Amino acid sequence: MFIFKNVLYFQAGIGVLANMFLLFFYTFIILVHRPKPTDLISCQLTFVHIMMFLTGGDIWLTDIFEVLKIENDFKCKTIFYISRVMRGLSICTTCLLSVVQAVTISPSTSLLAKFKQRLKMYMIYAFFYIWSFNIFYSSNQIFYASGFTNISKTNQMKVTKSCSLFPWNYIIRELILMVSISRDVFLVGVMLTTSTYMVIILFRHQKQCKHLHTISHLRASPEKRATQTILLLVVFFVVMYWVDFIISFSSVLLWIYDPVFLTIQKFVMYAYPTITPLVQISSDNRIIILLENMHSKYHKKFF
Template sequence: MSSFKNVLYVEAGLGVLANMFLLCFYIFIIIGHRPKPTDLIYCQLTFIHIMIFLIGGDLLITDIFESLNIDNDFKCKATFYLSRVMRGLSICMTCLLSVFQAVTVSPNTSLLVNCKQKLKKCMIYVFLGIWSLNLSYSSNRIFYVRGYTNVSETNQMQVTKSCSLLPMNYIISGLIFTISTSRDVFLVGVMLTTSTYMVIILFRHRRQCKHLHSISHLRASPEKRATQTILLVVVFFVVIYWVDFIISSTSVLLWMYDPVILRVQKFVMYAYPTITPLVQISSDNRIIIMLKNMHSKQHQSFFKKTFSFL
């Protein structure tokens, strides 16, 4: 059990470092350069992923609440609320990333060509809408979580060492489950639809390039690389989402959260925000060029110091 806990710490540490690096990179791009709309989406996604690690691991919230001497019940409500908000934002931003890239790679003859400029202009309003909806939607959950006391007496379901869920009315729980599942299934469906559309576009493009004997141009296309990266991110998210959904649904239906199941779910939950920045770092030419320049400058500095000493 302790070895699995160490794996979680390593996974979380790697995820936080990778996302912090990406967040700094995108902030630098947004402030000092002309950012792409995908840069704005990735910037928010990396921030959301950092918050998922800090809240899920009780690294940030615990320290804040302990220093302020705030009781456990408020801490549980705050962490549970924020974790649900960040989970909802993660799926919404990933869906938005998939939709925007599908619109971007669509040919000029398609019906989506009119949406390209419109989507860029209203991007800020889309962000505000996504954040507002998730902040308001997740507020109903705080009434059904409290500081853990004793499961045998109150029929609570312990979800962490210090937090538990209260039993709900069947109608309310069914309504919340239906709304949440419908939203998630809709967003996942949009991701799969846009991903399929992008695969078709890439396949047609490849076939045309083969016909024109310019396959080297296809390989060098930054747009194609960006599309492949987003496809990989979306597919990975969909797989992780359904694994997490099955674990969560089974636990709620059985009204039991085993510590082992909780750790497995946390491992699954951390997988997406850990892998995504690593994929992005390895596929973004701007990051690769920046790292190469930093590496070459370090070598030059080392040789200068060496020769000056001699």
């Protein structure tokens, strides 16, 4: 168990550092340069992932609350609520990223091409809707999360060393699960549809350029690299999200949370926000050039 927790802290540390770097990078791009539509979404996604790490059970934010001597019940409600909001925003933002990239690379003859000119305006509306929905939808955590008292008397389900969940009313629980499953199936369906569309576009483009053999044409364009990166992230997200969903659904259904079980769930939950920034950093030419310039200046200064 001790080894599992150390691995979890190490994973969270890498995830926070990588996401913080990306957050500063995208903020700089948005404020100083002319950002691409996907930069705005990626900036929000990195912020969401940082908050996911900070509200992940007994990591960091819990310790901050304890230092400030904030009441345990308020602490638990706040952490559970923010955590659920961020997890919902993660799937919504990833879906939006996939849709926007599909629109961006769509041919001028396609139906999606007419949305290109007003893409940023549509994105602002999308941001407002997904934030509003998740803030409202996750409000049930305020009522069902509480500081842990006595599980033998209240039938609470202990999910951290100091927090637990109250049993839900059967009808409310079924309603919440139905809405959650409907939302997730819809968003994953949209992601898979847009991903299939992008794969088809890339395949057609590859066939059209097959007769070209020069190095300049064989080199992947920035749009193609960005599309391949987003496809990789979407596939990885879908796999990790449904593994996490199955674990969460099973725990709620059985009303059991084993410490090892909880640690494994957190490891799965943190996998996507840890891998995402690493993939983005390694595939974005702007970041690669920035890091190469920083390395070159450092090398000249000290060597």
